[in-house]
Amino acid sequence: xxxxxxxxxxxxKFWASETAESFDNWLAQKDRExxxxxxxxxxNRGGYFTPYxxxxxxxxxxxxxxxxxxxxxxxxxxxxxxxxxxx
Amino acid sequence: xxxxxxxxxxxxxxxxxxxxxxxRSDAWLGEGYYFWYYLDDANHWGITSKTKTGYYEMYAxxxxxxxxxxxxxxxxxxxxxxxxxxxxxxxxxxxRHDRQVTLKDINDYFVAKKLLExxxxxxxxxxxxxxxxxxxxxxxxxxxxQIAVYDEQIIAxxxxxxxxxx
Numbered sequence: 001x002x003x004x005x006x007x008x009x010x011x012x013k014f015w016a017s018e019t020a021e022s023f024d025n026w027l028a029q030k031d032r033e034x035x036x037x038x039x040x041x042x043x044n045r046g047g048y049f050t051p052y053x054x055x056x057x058x059x060x061x062x063x064x065x066x067x068x069x070x071x072x073x074x075x076x077x078x079x080x081x082x083x084x085x086x087x
Numbered sequence: 088x089x090x091x092x093x094x095x096x097x098x099x100x101x102x103x104x105x106x107x108x109x110x111r112s113d114a115w116l117g118e119g120y121y122f123w124y125y126l127d128d129a130n131h132w133g134i135t136s137k138t139k140t141g142y143y144e145m146y147a148x149x150x151x152x153x154x155x156x157x158x159x160x161x162x163x164x165x166x167x168x169x170x171x172x173x174x175x176x177x178x179x180x181x182x183r184h185d186r187q188v189t190l191k192d193i194n195d196y197f198v199a200k201k202l203l204e205x206x207x208x209x210x211x212x213x214x215x216x217x218x219x220x221x222x223x224x225x226x227x228x229x230x231x232x233q234i235a236v237y238d239e240q241i242i243a244x245x246x247x248x249x250x251x252x253x
Contacts, residue, residue, distance in 0.1 A: 002154055002206060004167060010202055011171055015178070023179045026196060027186070034112070 088152045092122035092234055093129035093248070098142035102247050105239075106148065116209050116235035117194030120242060122148065124210075124232035130251070131217040138253040145248045150234060151241040155208040159232050168209070171197070198237065207238035 094106045106120045114121065123129040126145065133143030158165040172193060180188045197203050215231030236242055 002156060002164075004163060007203070007205065008167060010204075011174075014200060014202055015174055018178060020179070020182065023196065024183075026199060027188070027192060030192070030195065031186075037110075 089149050090124070090152050090234075091147055091149055092124055093126050094120070094122050094146045094148060094245075095129045095133045095137055096144055096146070097137045097140045098144050098250050099140065102144070103146060103245070105245055106146065106242065109235075112189070112191060114235075115190040115194070115213075116211060116233065117191055117198055117237075119208070119235035119237045120239065122150065122234045122236065124234065125229070126248070127219055128215065128217060128231050131215075131219070133251060134253055142250055142252055144250045146245055147248050148245040149243045150208070150236060151243070152208070152210070152234075154206060154238075154241070155210055155234065155236075156203075156206050157210045159210050159212045159230065168211075194235075203237070207241050208234055208236040210234045 096103060096107055106122070108118065109121050110118055123132065126147075129145045133145060137143040156164050156168060158168045172190070175193045175196070180193070194209075210232060211234075212230040212232045215227055215229070217231065
């Protein structure tokens with residue numbers, strides 16, 4: 001059985017000392033890990049990515065994490081071949 | 088209390104022997120094993136969201152809900168949960184204009200900070216867009232309920248139910 005009072009006390013204590021910095025650092029770290037996982041998944045499927053993001057004027061690493069991996073950031077292996085041949 | 092609930096996945100080459108953990112960025116109760124309370128909602132989820140292979144599968148499992156935070160049927164749990172989410176919104180969501188903080192972020196944060204120690208899952212209700220919940224005009228008479236399980240030890244008797252075309 002859940003001891004709600006115990007959990008509530010834990011939350012109370014937590015909120016009393018919570019800072020913006022603590023949350024922001026955690027979120028930034030989480031976003032980095034999520035982007036890494038996304039890229040690994042993409043590479044494991046045999047994909048490549050261009051140095052450009054698909055968003056005008058932005059490099060891939062300049063994008064907010066949510067946009068990494070969204071349509072237009074990546075190219076397929078077939079497109080990659082065309083890209084390298086052209087380069 | 089043990090509840091029989093339902094898990095939906097795309098049909099793959101092999102049948103599952105255990106549910107798939109969800110890491111989706113819109114998994115709003117955080118990373119965990121997701122189940123539907125009603126088979127009908129599991130079915131609707133397959134038709135609308137598990138379309139990659141053209142077919143989806145539904146599985147059933149028994150969840151020991153003894154240590155699940157029940158925000159659907161337990162008022163005390165519901166009010167506690169809402170209070171924490173709203174505090175998080177006031178502290179962190181409103182001030183971040185550069186990056187939208189999601190409900191998943193908040194729930195993941197609670198787990199990362201070990202605030203939910205002793206809580207092995209969360210049961211929650213949202214608004215369904217399943218037409219079969221709207222027999223009375225647009226009035227949704229039935230709750231759409233999900234359980235996110237954080238501790239796989241409370242999942243038992245995971246079995247295949249049926250597959251269907253999207």
